[in-house]
Amino acid sequence: MQKEPLKTESPAGLPPELEPKKMTIQVSKVQTPMRIDRYLTQQVENATRNKVQEAIEEERVLVNGRPVKSNYRIKSNDQIHITFLRPPAPELAPEDIPISILYEDDDLMVIDKEAGMVVHPAFGNWTGTLANAILHHLGKDADELDKSEMRPGIVHRLDKDTSGLIIIAKNPVALHKLATQFARRQVxxxxxxxxxxxxxxxxxxxxxxxxxxxxxxxxxxxxxxxxxxxxxxxxxxxxxxxxxxxxxxxxxxxxxxxxxxxxxxxxxxxxxxxxxxxxxxxxxxxxxxxxxxxxxxxxxxxxxxxxxxxxxxxxxxxxxxxxxxxxxxxxxxxxxxxxxxxxxxxxxx
CATH class of the missing domain: 3.30.2350.10 (Pseudouridine synthase)
Structure with a gap:
């Protein structure tokens, strides 16, 4: 699929790496109807469906000047304005951070997270997170995990200032099965x-x-x-x-x-x-x-x-x-x- 022309701009006053990224997309005259979250994921480099849906939910996506929902179907000649608050993330790296592991087997770990530790990297907290500690602890075994969303093996999450138990999957099969248990309310x-x-x-x-x-x-x-x-x-x-x-x-x-x-x-x-x-x-x-x-x-x-x-x-x-x-x-x-x-x-x- 040929991508539509993009225009980008950044507000003044911040270092480039911290600036929100604003984009304008002019939809082609011959574009077939498509959900806007799917369309933007295809059009914007490195954008994930989750990030696009988050932007839509927070009304940072405007179509012809008005906010829409994720199921909005784009039309020919629509003009889309989108703002991404977070700059591109650095590569997730292992860090030697102490963590309290209560249980571990071939499939999973159960960790007692201390208050103040961020679970996975995000804007403002790119390092020092539980995800960084997990990569270090698993070493080469972490290669099986998907790091694209900065959440390797993380089945669920806790807020930074909430302490306590969190489950970490050690392989994709375990991650899927554990996520299914959460989705079916079996946990x-x-x-x-x-x-x-x-x-x-x-x-x-x-x-x-x-x-x-x-x-x-x-x-x-x-x-x-x-x-x-x-x-x-x-x-x-x-x-x-x-x-x-x-x-x-x-x-x-x-x-x-x-x-x-x-x-x-x-x-x-x-x-x-x-x-x-x-x-x-x-x-x-x-x-x-x-x-x-x-x-x-x-x-x-x-x-x-x-x-x-x-x-x-x-x-x-x-x-x-x-x-x-x-x-x-x-x-x-x-x-x-x-x-x-x-x-x-x-x-x-």
């Missing part, structure tokens, strides 16, 4: 979270749709369950420890939407302690003396959202054996719980 994932306040009732199920916020496309928002916007998301919750002003909770995911637990806990009015994006990082005044200073100190001690991927249950992709793993609560969350228990005892509700 049980249980998280621990420390939240503001104590939910009432102490257990239940949260059901909403989750999609990009209308106000800020970089964050997620709740929409009516099974409505027209977003994708349906289901989370079970259970209060494990009532700390009067805070609660330690179990959160079980039945779907895997971006920021699902964080968004759902915000939705029920109990955001995760330390969560800057979803309303959990502002000191509060509670019904005891010097409470605002106490909550400020608690947030500084935590330094991140108090969320930990504690338990995973899934089938070994070759043998079918049920594997169950648990990662202990990290030290920062344990310290927050100890201080919360102390203040609850000294200032009962």
């Amino acid at each position: 049980e994932k249980v998280y621990k979270a420390i939240v503001w306040g104590v939910p009432n009732p102490p257990s239940g199920t949260i059901k909403t749709n989750i999609g990009r916020s209308h106000k800020n496309r970089k964050v997620m928002a709740n929409f009516p369950y099974e409505g027209a916007e977003g994708k349906h998301a289901i989370t079970d919750y259970q209060v494990i420890e009532d700390l009067s002003y805070f609660a330690l909770m179990d959160m079980t995911l039945h779907t895997g939407r971006t920021h699902q637990i964080r968004v759902h806990l915000q939705h029920i009015g109990h955001p995760i302690l330390g969560d800057e994006t979803y309303g959990g990082a502002t000191p509060r005044t509670l019904p005891f003396s010097k409470s605002e200073q106490f909550t400020k100190n608690l947030l500084e001690l935590m330094g991140r959202q108090a969320l930990h991927a504690e338990t995973l249950r899934f089938r070994q992709p070759t043998t079918g054996e049920l594997l169950i793993f648990t990662a202990p609560l990290p030290e920062d969350m344990q310290l927050v719980l100890e201080k919360s228990r102390t203040i609850m005892t000294a200032n009962p509700c």
